[in-house]
Amino acid sequence: MGRFILNIIHRPELVPEYIDHSAQAGQTEEVSKREVIGESLDIFRLQQEIAHRNGLRTTIQMTYASLFNDEAIGLAKEHHEKFGDEISLTFLGLNCKEFRERYNNKELAIWLFSIEDKRRIVDDLFERFYGIFGFYPTSTGSYYMDAELVRYIKERYPMVKIAVATCFEEGPRVFHNCNNSWYTLLDGGPWTAWIPSKENIHCIAKDEADDIGIVAIPHLSRDLLASVDSPGLFFGTHPQNILRGMVYEGDQIPYMFNLVDQYRALMKQNGGLGYNMVFVGPGWMGKGGRWEAKYELLVKSYEDFLAYYGELKQRGQVIDQTMSEFADTFRSQHAYTEPLCALWRDILYGTDNQVFWYADPHFRVLLEMKQGGAITDLRPYAAQLKRPVGVGTPNLQNACYPYLVQSHYRAGAFTHYAGEGAIKSCKVRYGREEVDLSACRTHASLDTRNGERVLTLEPVTIELNGLTIQVQTIYRFPADSGEIWISRRIVGSSDPAARITVDEYITSCYGTTEYPEDLSGVKLSVQGPDGTIQTMDYAYQCREYSRENAAKVSGLVPQVNSLMSMTPGSEAVTGYVREGYAFAPNLTLGMCKTIGLNEELLTCLRVAKAR
Amino acid sequence: MSQGRKGKVNYRCPICFDREWDIDMLYDKEKNEYYCLRCNYIGKEEDILARYQHFKTKYKFMHKRFTLADF
Numbered sequence: 001m002g003r004f005i006l007n008i009i010h011r012p013e014l015v016p017e018y019i020d021h022s023a024q025a026g027q028t029e030e031v032s033k034r035e036v037i038g039e040s041l042d043i044f045r046l047q048q049e050i051a052h053r054n055g056l057r058t059t060i061q062m063t064y065a066s067l068f069n070d071e072a073i074g075l076a077k078e079h080h081e082k083f084g085d086e087i088s089l090t091f092l093g094l095n096c097k098e099f100r101e102r103y104n105n106k107e108l109a110i111w112l113f114s115i116e117d118k119r120r121i122v123d124d125l126f127e128r129f130y131g132i133f134g135f136y137p138t139s140t141g142s143y144y145m146d147a148e149l150v151r152y153i154k155e156r157y158p159m160v161k162i163a164v165a166t167c168f169e170e171g172p173r174v175f176h177n178c179n180n181s182w183y184t185l186l187d188g189g190p191w192t193a194w195i196p197s198k199e200n201i202h203c204i205a206k207d208e209a210d211d212i213g214i215v216a217i218p219h220l221s222r223d224l225l226a227s228v229d230s231p232g233l234f235f236g237t238h239p240q241n242i243l244r245g246m247v248y249e250g251d252q253i254p255y256m257f258n259l260v261d262q263y264r265a266l267m268k269q270n271g272g273l274g275y276n277m278v279f280v281g282p283g284w285m286g287k288g289g290r291w292e293a294k295y296e297l298l299v300k301s302y303e304d305f306l307a308y309y310g311e312l313k314q315r316g317q318v319i320d321q322t323m324s325e326f327a328d329t330f331r332s333q334h335a336y337t338e339p340l341c342a343l344w345r346d347i348l349y350g351t352d353n354q355v356f357w358y359a360d361p362h363f364r365v366l367l368e369m370k371q372g373g374a375i376t377d378l379r380p381y382a383a384q385l386k387r388p389v390g391v392g393t394p395n396l397q398n399a400c401y402p403y404l405v406q407s408h409y410r411a412g413a414f415t416h417y418a419g420e421g422a423i424k425s426c427k428v429r430y431g432r433e434e435v436d437l438s439a440c441r442t443h444a445s446l447d448t449r450n451g452e453r454v455l456t457l458e459p460v461t462i463e464l465n466g467l468t469i470q471v472q473t474i475y476r477f478p479a480d481s482g483e484i485w486i487s488r489r490i491v492g493s494s495d496p497a498a499r500i501t502v503d504e505y506i507t508s509c510y511g512t513t514e515y516p517e518d519l520s521g522v523k524l525s526v527q528g529p530d531g532t533i534q535t536m537d538y539a540y541q542c543r544e545y546s547r548e549n550a551a552k553v554s555g556l557v558p559q560v561n562s563l564m565s566m567t568p569g570s571e572a573v574t575g576y577v578r579e580g581y582a583f584a585p586n587l588t589l590g591m592c593k594t595i596g597l598n599e600e601l602l603t604c605l606r607v608a609k610a611r
Numbered sequence: 612m613s614q615g616r617k618g619k620v621n622y623r624c625p626i627c628f629d630r631e632w633d634i635d636m637l638y639d640k641e642k643n644e645y646y647c648l649r650c651n652y653i654g655k656e657e658d659i660l661a662r663y664q665h666f667k668t669k670y671k672f673m674h675k676r677f678t679l680a681d682f
Contacts, residue, residue, distance in 0.1 A: 255673060
């Protein structure tokens with residue numbers, strides 16, 4: 001029997017940007033109008049009432065403005081006493097009259113301040129909170145909190161045990177969705193709760209020494225397939241976001257229940273622990289409606305959503321916890337090296353597509369079954385890149401964790417008449433014909449064998465030069481190894497004597513957006529069976545080195561402190577490395593072998609921190 | 612030309628929305644039409660709603676209720 005935990009978080013924001021019509025219209029900068037505060041508190045009160053009506057407890061995250069408002073403080077105390085809600089502190093909703101007077105700044109995002117200002121604001125909020133409630137909060141959050149900010153909070157306020165630390169895949173796609181003006185460039189992190197590394201909040205801690213000291217949760221639980229190619233903010237445990245994505249007809253939104261149920265199903269992939277996070281700011285339930293959705297629909301969607309959780313609770317199928325309670329639950333059930341897994345199916349577009357997300361302290365990877373199980377996103381957590389953000393840092397607004405493969409930003413399987421895209425896939429050749437497995441749709445099942453997560457793909461049928469073969473792919477993820485073992489086996493052939501060349505490859509680059517980065521400084525190496533190594537310094541010259549019976553091929557990408565390598569698990573494998581050119585700014589590592597029926601090419605992809 | 616204002620309903624541009632961009636439109640009272648500041652869309656309410664409806668057709672599972680057994 002698994003445990004499916006629900007966190008519901010409400011915040012008395014008081015001056016949410018979305019319900020301040022005058023400010024939106026540019027008529028005034030004074031956003032602390034009495035009517036706005038009144039409406040915002042009414043929404044907060046309504047959200048709380050809906051949760052309590054359904055027997056659900058909440059975490060009340062006090063905003064800066066609400067710490068100056070007696071009514072909001074009184075409500076928080078009352079609900080803590082009466083319902084057992086947790087009183088918490090958020091860095092969202094900083095912008096208010098009191099904040100601007102004190103800091104002379106309209107900045108609204110805690111992660112974008114300089115580290116000096118971050119520290120001042122942390123001290124200010126925590127001490128103000130203590131002065132009001134008589135204790136320090138044990139949970140906090142924002143849309144993003146970098147490791148430097150969290151480390152400071154832990155140093156000053158060690159009782160903090162959990163924080164809303166990122167929004168899952170809220171990067172370039174969401175930025176574009178918001179007309180390039182919503183500076184939450186945060187993608188590359190886990191989709192569910194994790195214990196972050198001290199070095200980078202996106203990365204999963206390796207061990208106790210690397211543990212930053214909190215459990216991190218993402219802002220919302222998002223659709224793990226829809227978020228791959230669309231702005232994830234249309235598709236999460238936030239009913240009004242779903243209305244924003246127009247996934248509804250009339251006042252019916254079955255999709256939001258399907259989303260919850262698929263997260264419930266993930267329990268069996270994750271040691272019996274499942275998690276959902278609901279966090280709707282008051283601006284999403286304003287009386288003026290939100291875009292084309294009227295107020296009544298905004299409210300009904302929230303009522304229906306929480307009623308479903310209430311129903312599940314009554315059936316014993318969800319446990320409502322506060323954030324801090326969940327932190328204890330997560331730590332008691334989740335080992336550092338236990339991977340996060342999500343084999344997720346389409347519940348939106350009418351397909352039977354599947355994706356598989358995997359994350360551990362070494363990497364986060366995404367496999368897409370409609371592309372033959374190709375890896376289309378790879379983030380090297382092993383590199384533990386130090387990337388503080390905010391004013392005075394080189395990254396400033398870019399809080400994304402860099403990729404080594406990102407097929408949607410960097411072309412992937414299909415490109416135009418020239419160039420290559422970033423992907424980890426496999427090509428099979430027979431005679432003069434070649435087919436990339438990324439062109440072969442399939443399905444997968446996940447199980448655990450001897451501590452390894454094993455993703456078994458259904459065989460795909462390929463026609464080549466009059467030959468028909470079936471190829472099966474199996475991925476193995478040995479625990480805490482930084483390795484992915486990939487088997488490509490010929491399991492059927494119209495000509496049992498035919499010999500087919502199988503070419504396992506990864507085409508990689510690095511970056512955080514769609515734009516290419518300079519690969520100068522990259523080193524590509526091929527190691528022969530005798531240990532000799534041939535190395536190429538990347539210079540956009542389209543060179544290729546290869547060795548028969550190769551022991552290893554590797555690519556060092558110093559810009560992201562990462563070392564990728566491939567080693568063979570089969571004998572007589574030819575290894576190669578390929579340099580790109582300016583129109584194809586990638587590097588390729590590959591291993592190929594000619595095999596027959598019931599034979600396989602077995603290779604291991606390893607991602608490690610560069611030394 | 613009249614001043615563009617927020618309409619009675621704050622419609623997003625349906626053409627930009629097809630690209631998954633949230634772009635608010637302004638309303639021209641004289642012509643009774645909405646227009647986008649980013650792309651070149653203009654249209655009346657009926658056209659906007661029809662285009663929204665078309666946008667939703669990509670969500671083929673929008674009306675389907677899955678069960679746990681489906682996962």
